[in-house]
Amino acid sequence: MDKNTIIGFVLIGLLLVGFNFFTRPSEEQVAAMKQYNDSITAVQAEQEAQTEKHTAALSHVAPIKVDSTSLFYNASEGTEQFTTLENDVMKVTFSNKGGRVYSAELKEYKNQGDEKGENKTNLVLFKDQENSFNFNFYNQNEVIQSKDYFFTPVNVSETGLTMRLMADSNSYIDFIYSLDSENKEDYLVNFQIKATGMEGKLAHNDYIDIDWAQRTPQHEQGYVFENRHSRLTYRTFDKDTERLTAAEAVTETPEKNLNWIAFRSQFFSTVFITDQGFKNSKLTSTPEEKGSGYIKDYKAEMKTFFDPSGKEATQMYLYLGPNHYKTLKAIDSDKDHKWKLNSVVDLGWPIVKQINQWFTINIFDWLTHLGMSMGVVLLIMTIIVKAIVYPATKKTYMSSAKMRVLKPQVDAINAKYPNQEDAMKKQQEVMSLYSQYGVSPMGGCLPMLLQFPILMALFMFVPSAIELRQESFLWATDLSTYDALIKFPFHIPLLGDHLSIFCLLMTVTNILNTKYTMAQQNTGAQPQMPAMKWMMYLMPIMFLFILNDYPSGLCYYYFLSTLISVMTMIFLRKTTDEEKLLAKLEANKNTEKKKSGFAARLQAMQEQQEALQAEARKRNKK
Incomplete structure (x- = not known):
């Protein structure tokens, strides 16, 4: 290493030492930086603690123990009581345990009755533990799960009810439920959550976590078809309606904020709606076993807006009613909403859906x-x-x-x-x-x-x-499910334990239609192969097995x-x-007619083939 290189390294070293000396922070700056880092560490620790609380609250394990230090300890014990709101079309019962909807009875629809189809009563959409709502609030010391507490019913009227979770006489959280006082045929429940006097007692979060689950009862005679048409459905604020698959257990975590979530059976739905948005949603649909009395096990975990200061209420709605297109559409029209609840009803692919919306439904x-x-x-x-x-x-x-x-x-x-x-x-x-x-x-x-x-x-x-x-109609007692006029004392693979007469008639007419269609299409240009003929006749028979459980x-x-x-x-x-x-x-024959595109392509292919064959013959001669 020469002298100049050594001098260069020495100068660089002096420069670095001097830079560190003159730019080092003062004692006051060091103290301030330490205080800042300590505060960051404390915030991170608090966030991690909150995350652990959130996870525990949403984990569906044993409930968090409520002790004497809990904010709502005085509400942790009590006796379950019920309050009912009703109009001309539904009767909704609320429980003070969790301040939740306990059951929903639809007056315009009946259940399936006994084994003979008799003694039918009003259809119960859900009851007791079949439907559960749990709202999770937070402070620095605990997760407050609404399901663990007894609310106090206040402000009870014919169309309204407030379930109050009280910390003391001046500090409480209200679950406010109301029905439309003018429209007596409305299936919509207005639902608000509002805090009063909770400043400093709840964490300064602008959200609450919601844990909603429903074990949807089987309401129809045919399990197979009802299960196929029972699908968790949701709509985003981008106006996209999505459906989870009905065939198997599935979990989906939509990235977009949701406007509503519907726990849907074939003909009825429980729809949870908010204009403030559901965020970080996790949606699960699991088919229930045949014979269990249930169709689907639905679960939804999500966050929505909450103001712990009480200046603004959390605004939500519950639709508890039939999947009737015009009933759902009227909710948007009458209340000036943009929910598109009518998309809960699956009317097919876009072009088919338009035909149904504008033609089929109106004529029907x-x-x-x-x-x-x-x-x-x-x-x-x-x-x-x-x-x-x-x-x-x-x-x-x-x-x-x-x-x-x-x-x-x-x-x-x-x-x-x-x-x-x-x-x-x-x-x-x-x-x-x-x-x-x-x-x-x-x-x-x-x-x-x-x-x-x-x-x-x-x-x-x-x-x-x-x-x-x-x-x-005729021998069918219920056009929405299969007609079981012919029942078997045993189970036939693929067919089941019954034979639908309408399905059998459909199969026979399909065989006749196949016969006439094949006779019409037998033009000689493309002679039909025997195997193809058998396949055409086999398809209607396959429909007998496929559609035997259909309505x-x-x-x-x-x-x-x-x-x-x-x-x-x-x-x-x-x-x-x-x-x-x-x-x-x-x-009208005209030998000068222009060839069709297909005929022209065939001629071009033929000329090309002939040219290739001629060239091959020349090569063979040589």
Whole structure:
């Protein structure tokens, strides 16, 4: 190392020593920094303690012990008492233990009664421990779980009730419940939480934790179908409605703030709503075992706004009622809310949903208000739908009929090219033939696709129509579940212990429809293979096993729809003079017609293939 390098290192060292000496903090600055670090450590320790309390509060383990130092110790013992609010459509009972909703009875709907379907009483949406609400408040020493305390009912009236959790006469937390005093047919419960005199007694958090659970009872006869249509549903403030899967146990933690959460069965829901938002939500849905008397075990953990000073109340709502589209929609309209509660009702994919919202539901309500039985309503609805799609059905049929009258010429082309290596030439010539006569093999596909959403709309609407619940027609005692006129003393795999007559009729008409459809499509251009024929007949039989547990109203609709399709096909076949149709095609024949895109592509492929074959022959000669 030379002299200059040594001098450079020495100067750098002196520079660092000097910088540290002149920039070191004073004793006052060191003391201030230590105090700051100590305060940060204390805050972090408090946050960790709060997190441990939150975790303990939401862990569903043994309740936190309430001792004499607890803020609400005087409310930790008592006797459970009940208070009821009711209107024309529901009766809601509240318990002073936890200040919660204890049960909800719907006056307009009945349960399934005894084994014979008799002695039906008002439907109880839930009762006792089937539904639980727990609100977690915090101070520096404890987690205050509402479920552990006895509230005092105050300000009780016909439409309102306050459940008060008292620390002392001047310090308390109110759970305020009320029904609409004007609308006696409203399923909405207004719910507020408001603190009074709690400054300094509660932690300065701007939120409370909520632990909500419901073990949803089985309200319908058919477990399989009700379980399939019972799904935890929620809506975000971005106007997205999401549904948890119904088939298996699932937990979801939405990143966005939620406007409402619905614990939904097939026809009824408990919906928890807040405009202040549910944050950090954890949602769980678990199917219950068949025969347990329950459908789903739902759980929701979340945070929402809370002002411990009491200046602003926590505003929430509970919807306790039917999954009836217009009832839910009216809540938004009457109260000027933007909740879109009607999206609780699943009406299908977007285009199908629009058809149901604007057409199916309105026609259904109109026919229902005429006093007809639900079986007749479904019959008329099916006829209306079939009438709407008839032009597209006819167009599809005529496309097949044109191909069928040209079958002799197609057969001649098939005989002209018997070898497999000439398949491309044969296909090209067939397409050229169709092009000359102005016939498109794909001509029936577009009309079929256009009518599909309309046909599917009613198929999606019927399972969600609560109006069909416990409505009888012919031998079916309840159109919202399967008809079990034929019962077996044993269980048949895939089929069950019963045979639905409407499902059987639907299967028979589907076999007939398959027969007529295959006869119509047998144009000779693509001869049907025996295996394909058997598969087409096998599918309706598979539907017998798949749909045997489905609602009889749905199978009835499917039976009517297929029967009308068969009758329509027979009518079109009888009224179509195929000789006149062929003569018309001959009259309009034009050998100069432009080839269709498909025919042009076939010709290009054929020319390319022939060029490749010619080149191969040349190489072989060489």
